[in-house]
Amino acid sequence: MHDQPSLAGKEAGLYLRKSRAEEGMDTAEILAKHQKTLLEFARKNNIHIVETYQEVVSGESLYARPQMLRLLQDVEEGLYDCVLCMDLDRLSRGRMKDQGIILDSFRDSGTLIVTPEKTYDLSDELDDEIAEMKTFISRREYKIINKRLRRGLQQSIEDGCYVANAPYGYKNVYVDRRPTLEICEPEAKFVRMMFDLYAQGLGCVSVARQVNAMGARPHRSSEFSRNSIAKILRNPTYIGKVVWNQKKHIKKGVKGNLKHITIYQPREKWTITDGLHPAIVDKELFDKVQSIMDGRYAPPKHDGTVRSPLAGLVKCANCGQNMQRMVMKRQPYLLCMKAGCCASTQFSFVEDRVLDYLQDTLTKLSLPRPEMPSGRDNDIQQTKLDTIKKELAAADRQKSRLYELLELGEYDIPIFRERMAAVREKISQLETQQAEIARQIEDSKIENPSALASRIRAVLDAYETADAAGRNSLLKSVISSVWYTKAKKTKPRDFALDIHLRSL
Numbered sequence: 001m002h003d004q005p006s007l008a009g010k011e012a013g014l015y016l017r018k019s020r021a022e023e024g025m026d027t028a029e030i031l032a033k034h035q036k037t038l039l040e041f042a043r044k045n046n047i048h049i050v051e052t053y054q055e056v057v058s059g060e061s062l063y064a065r066p067q068m069l070r071l072l073q074d075v076e077e078g079l080y081d082c083v084l085c086m087d088l089d090r091l092s093r094g095r096m097k098d099q100g101i102i103l104d105s106f107r108d109s110g111t112l113i114v115t116p117e118k119t120y121d122l123s124d125e126l127d128d129e130i131a132e133m134k135t136f137i138s139r140r141e142y143k144i145i146n147k148r149l150r151r152g153l154q155q156s157i158e159d160g161c162y163v164a165n166a167p168y169g170y171k172n173v174y175v176d177r178r179p180t181l182e183i184c185e186p187e188a189k190f191v192r193m194m195f196d197l198y199a200q201g202l203g204c205v206s207v208a209r210q211v212n213a214m215g216a217r218p219h220r221s222s223e224f225s226r227n228s229i230a231k232i233l234r235n236p237t238y239i240g241k242v243v244w245n246q247k248k249h250i251k252k253g254v255k256g257n258l259k260h261i262t263i264y265q266p267r268e269k270w271t272i273t274d275g276l277h278p279a280i281v282d283k284e285l286f287d288k289v290q291s292i293m294d295g296r297y298a299p300p301k302h303d304g305t306v307r308s309p310l311a312g313l314v315k316c317a318n319c320g321q322n323m324q325r326m327v328m329k330r331q332p333y334l335l336c337m338k339a340g341c342c343a344s345t346q347f348s349f350v351e352d353r354v355l356d357y358l359q360d361t362l363t364k365l366s367l368p369r370p371e372m373p374s375g376r377d378n379d380i381q382q383t384k385l386d387t388i389k390k391e392l393a394a395a396d397r398q399k400s401r402l403y404e405l406l407e408l409g410e411y412d413i414p415i416f417r418e419r420m421a422a423v424r425e426k427i428s429q430l431e432t433q434q435a436e437i438a439r440q441i442e443d444s445k446i447e448n449p450s451a452l453a454s455r456i457r458a459v460l461d462a463y464e465t466a467d468a469a470g471r472n473s474l475l476k477s478v479i480s481s482v483w484y485t486k487a488k489k490t491k492p493r494d495f496a497l498d499i500h501l502r503s504l
């Protein structure tokens with residue numbers, strides 16, 4: 001046996017249902033008893049329970065909607081650190097190697113299964129085995145149930161309703177009490193524009209620039225990037241299809257980092273079916289865009305040589321070593337090679353952030369320049385930094401307070417989630433401000449703005465069509481170093497870059 005991981009401070013979903021041995025007993029009574037046991041356990045281990053999933057249906061339809069499916073979806077979305085239940089058998093009746101989607105969801109999202117007896121971390125091979133053995137007996141039963149569950153999911157996919165967040169250009173609606181998508185015209189017109197512009201020969205960076213300038217705003221960030229445009233152009237949802245298996249979730253790279261990462265699977269692994277929702281672009285235009293993109297897309301080479309556009313540029317701010325590009329689960333990541341040093345990030349996120357920085361710098365350089373800040377201005381900036389630091393500490397305390405309020409019953413789950421999201425949003429805003437001010441201080445040191453602007457413009461224009469090595473030398477022509485930081489257990493994009501431009 002190995003050490004039990006500490007559970008203190010983890011966010012959990014609580015799953016309750018009767019076991020087969022308890023069939024025929026009073027459901028409400030049994031579940032209340034289990035709930036009490038689990039709540040006591042949670043309190044003792046300082047686990048925060050956010051939501052309870054109580055399965056009141058018994059017998060054959062146990063795995064059918066809604067509680068198990070709802071839990072499964074939330075687990076896949078990475079909402080929890082762990083799920084608490086009486087024993088493993090309540091959660092799932094074994095894992096058929098190729099089809100077990102319940103335990104797979106837990107393993108892929110890095111969500112722990114916590115029972116009073118033991119904590120299962122399915123991303124740990126050993127636990128995976130135990131989980132399988134423990135449920136071996138009921139495999140045959142599981143097989144039957146799993147088939148039914150899969151059919152249920154498949155039906156949802158075909159109905160176009162297994163969609164947690166509406167893609168840009170659509171909104172979620174309910175038709176006959178089932179969720180599906182409806183065109184959101186103010187956004188859809190930009191989607192058509194993106195496809196049109198790209199088909200006319202513009203690159204993703206230029207398309208992003210164009211639609212941003214026209215006022216298009218993505219759902220979860222302030223403006224479109226090269227990457228988000230590419231994702232839209234690749235998304236078959238826009239021709240009325242439904243994509244399944246597009247995202248995978250992984251946790252804890254081998255380096256002992258990361259709470260949770262969403263990774264996008266290669267297209268060969270997607271399952272695409274006809275949806276019920278309307279198309280935004282026609283298939284002809286979509287196919288044209290795909291063929292242009294296929295021509296431009298350079299698949300990663302697996303010949304052992306590291307071919308990273310950021311090679312030699314990004315250093316870990318924690319230990320000072322060069323960050324390396326590494327393919328994990330088919331997706332490139334940027335990571336510090338020192339074990340357990342700092343959390344890694346999906347490579348394209350870092351690359352995009354660097355390009356965004358160049359784009360922003362270019363924009364700023366084109367603006368009339370403020371006067372050189374005096375020592376006094378630098379003092380003001382420093383004071384601002386101190387204030388932000390204090391506000392960050394306050395936000396942290398607020399987070400703890402939210403857990404208390406949830407526990408005291410002052411907040412229900414939707415309100416808790418809303419407030420928690422607000423606090424997290426605030427923290428991320430403060431961190432952005434912090435980086436921005438640090439950057440302003442840095443920017444004020446630039447000596448020859450127009451020469452720098454033209455070099456940056458040249459880099460951005462050539463970037464998209466260059467190969468990895470070419471991109472690397474383009475970046476190195478304007479950037480001298482990039483310092484990377486990311487705390488463990490933070491969201492995929494919660495990393496910070498301190499970028500230093502080359503002096504001319």
Ligand SMILES: [Zn+2]
Pocket residue numbers: 316317318319320321336337338341342
């Ligand atoms: Zn490091």
